[in-house]
Amino acid sequence: MTTDPARPGPRDFEVISFDCYGTLIDWESGILAAMQPVISRHDLVSRPDEILAAYARAESAVEAGPYKPYREVLRRTFAGMAKDLGFAPQADELETLVEALPRWEPFPDTLAGLRALAAAGHKLAIISNVDDDLFAATARTLEVELHAVVTAAQARCYKPGDAIFERAFEVFGVAPGRLLHAAQSRYHDLVPGRRHGVQTVHVVRDSGRGDVGAAPSVDPLDAAEPDWSVPDLAGLVALVGA
Template sequence: MLELNKYKAVTFDCYGTLINWEEGIITSIKPILQAHNVNLAEEQILENFAEFESELEQGEYITYREVLRGVVQKFGDRFKFHPTNDELNSLANSLQYWQPFPDTVAALKLLKQRYKLVIISNVDNDLFAFSAKHLQVEFDEIITAEQVKSYKPSLNNFRQAIERIGLPQEQILHIAASIYHDIVPAKSLGISTVWVNRRTGQQGSGASLPATAQADLEVPDLQTLLGTGYVS
């Protein structure tokens, strides 16, 4: 049993955990591929995205808007087509329309009554501002890649989050859908973790690179976490 009462802050990954980014990615990328006569299964689109995004987030920091533009270019490079400028920008431009999972908003509103809520996200400030409107709660802290100039799974993102939250890591619970981006680095710093396995029953690791780590708790969604006795 995960005793949520011992935590004072709950930190969240945003995209993939709160916002349905895989649907957003497919909705944006698939028409580009089809326009250039490239037919990939949705799982292949997500796996290529995971590879390209990770490559672009290595090394010297670039904005997430630039990362997403680079992802589209890498699809073109791999599958032998030349994206138009509009196509290069379309993935980043689509992010403002990506929607929360059905259980997200209710869970956030419930947790907000008891805990400090924090976002730790691989995104630009202006892009997260669009998503914040969909999430409908006021977060106590928002830590973006743009602010800390690195991308998860870098420990820098989590260390700066701990510093800004102002609590020992033992009082912080991190909730995320990506083992690669979140569970591995958070656990290495002694932060308790909940893996929200949004891909329960599906093959592969989707839009995140495959990784292995044991979260303190695995649930298929936030409704399960809050509604079936896992939390006391």
């Protein structure tokens, strides 16, 4: 579903919430940059899509189990990637993704889009699968005041679980139908958002690598369709008429 100029945009929403990593922050580039020294050290020949697919498989498997802090998720994800890609990780490498995450950068359109939305008076919020202290470093790169932030650490639940969205409705002070949620991942965000009655916007972020945040068993074509679809935050700004 794409944005149709003749189709009405979102209405009667009080808060715009965002997934962070993959939607506002270019985590694909961040993951690949973090993994490049490891790949070189172990003399591996791995394509970017193979590295990202290994990340998606490992992270989804870890998050599907009992709740663990995201730092531990990243450590176990790295170990899972190592097994998948065929190398034995050295002890100091297990912190690779934990140390890299605070340095992951916004997409080129993110800051201008957030500033435009904030200038139009919209309340902006975050729903993210992350620890609070890790997100604090990222928040400084977004350069806008956020109405509220809900993390997996607060809810002790990772998207697409229900508890993190239920906490968001409580913290944001909005009914599900008055929340507009923008995200890149169908699996983590759009499907559960629609399940809860949230208005959803798919920020496509088509890198050609697919949905890095999708669980391997989920076919995006079978997932619930978002209410609207835009290529980037400039598209979201146009959609809501900021």
